[in-house]
Amino acid sequence: MSTAVSGDGGTGLALQASGLNFSYADGHAVFADVSLDVRHREIVCLLGGSGCGKSSLLRVLARLEAPASGDIRFLGEPLQAPHPRAALVFQQPGLLPWLDAAGNAGFGLDFEHQPRLTPVERAARIEQALSAVGLAGHAHRYPAQLSGGMAQRVALARALAREPQLLFADEPFSALDAITRAEMQALLVEVVHRWHTAALLVTHDIDEAILVADRILLMGEAPGRIVREWVVDLERPREQADPAAVTALRLDILSALHALRAH
Ligand SMILES: Nc1ncnc2c1ncn2[C@@H]1O[C@H](COP(=O)(O)OP(=O)(O)O)[C@@H](O)[C@H]1O
Ligand SMILES: [Mg+2]
Numbered sequence: 001m002s003t004a005v006s007g008d009g010g011t012g013l014a015l016q017a018s019g020l021n022f023s024y025a026d027g028h029a030v031f032a033d034v035s036l037d038v039r040h041r042e043i044v045c046l047l048g049g050s051g052c053g054k055s056s057l058l059r060v061l062a063r064l065e066a067p068a069s070g071d072i073r074f075l076g077e078p079l080q081a082p083h084p085r086a087a088l089v090f091q092q093p094g095l096l097p098w099l100d101a102a103g104n105a106g107f108g109l110d111f112e113h114q115p116r117l118t119p120v121e122r123a124a125r126i127e128q129a130l131s132a133v134g135l136a137g138h139a140h141r142y143p144a145q146l147s148g149g150m151a152q153r154v155a156l157a158r159a160l161a162r163e164p165q166l167l168f169a170d171e172p173f174s175a176l177d178a179i180t181r182a183e184m185q186a187l188l189v190e191v192v193h194r195w196h197t198a199a200l201l202v203t204h205d206i207d208e209a210i211l212v213a214d215r216i217l218l219m220g221e222a223p224g225r226i227v228r229e230w231v232v233d234l235e236r237p238r239e240q241a242d243p244a245a246v247t248a249l250r251l252d253i254l255s256a257l258h259a260l261r262a263h
Helices: 054-061 103-105 119-132 148-160 177-193 206-212 243-260
Strands: 013-023 030-040 043-047 069-074 086-089 164-169 198-203 214-222 223-233
Touching: 013 054, 013 198, 030 043, 030 054, 030 198, 030 223, 043 054, 043 148, 043 206, 054 164, 054 198, 054 223, 103 119, 103 148, 119 148, 148 177, 177 198, 198 206, 206 243, 214 243, 223 243
Parallel strands: 043 198, 043 214, 086 164, 164 198
Antiparallel strands: 013 030, 013 069, 214 223
């Protein structure tokens, strides 16, 4: 388990982005002048309708794509390429069918830009990550033997094995049934808190954002931009938060979404 926080230039920020612009090859602006920060250990949800540019923004923030202009800093340093202490989880778990759960959780630890680990350290990382997601007893199961929820747990373990300081997640639970989704939302909050990791979670689901976020950023479209921000000051676990306060926040977000659509 990682407790060390690397340097961040004294900002307290895991991620700092300013003035980001991005378009695909057709030149059409996907998002424009986006600035956002994620503090250490903070869970930020990027909420917006389908097609507004959330996934594109996440890919740029993780430096899987280059912005047309703007600045991205990770732990205080300019980010020019995907960083070993940033990890990604997507809607599809993307497991390799010929590797078991342990093999999939460790996949990526041996990439060139990752810090070198001894076999003992590597095995310990995998074991800790699988046990954090409740799969300690399933290390030797293959993807074909896993339910959708278990497969997504392995994907989360693969991210945790890197001991990330920031977890990027793009609608990671959208493909799961409602009960499994609720379990995974709770698990995400638990592991992020326990591993002292920050998270940037993309979602189109208002309830998911209210359940997990410390802060919600609402994204508008054409071009994508951040239009509102809410600090979610509700008791955790959120299932036990004041229902009136939850409803008030939900209605406020809904009305902001409706106002966006009316434009
Ligand atoms: N690889 C791509 N090439 C060209 N256009 C893309 C590509 N991926 C997404 N887009 C376009 O960019 C816009 C934003 O898409 P996306 O970032 O996937 O939004 P969201 O995740 O909010 O649904 C959409 O208009 C989409 O059609
Ligand atoms: Mg998307």
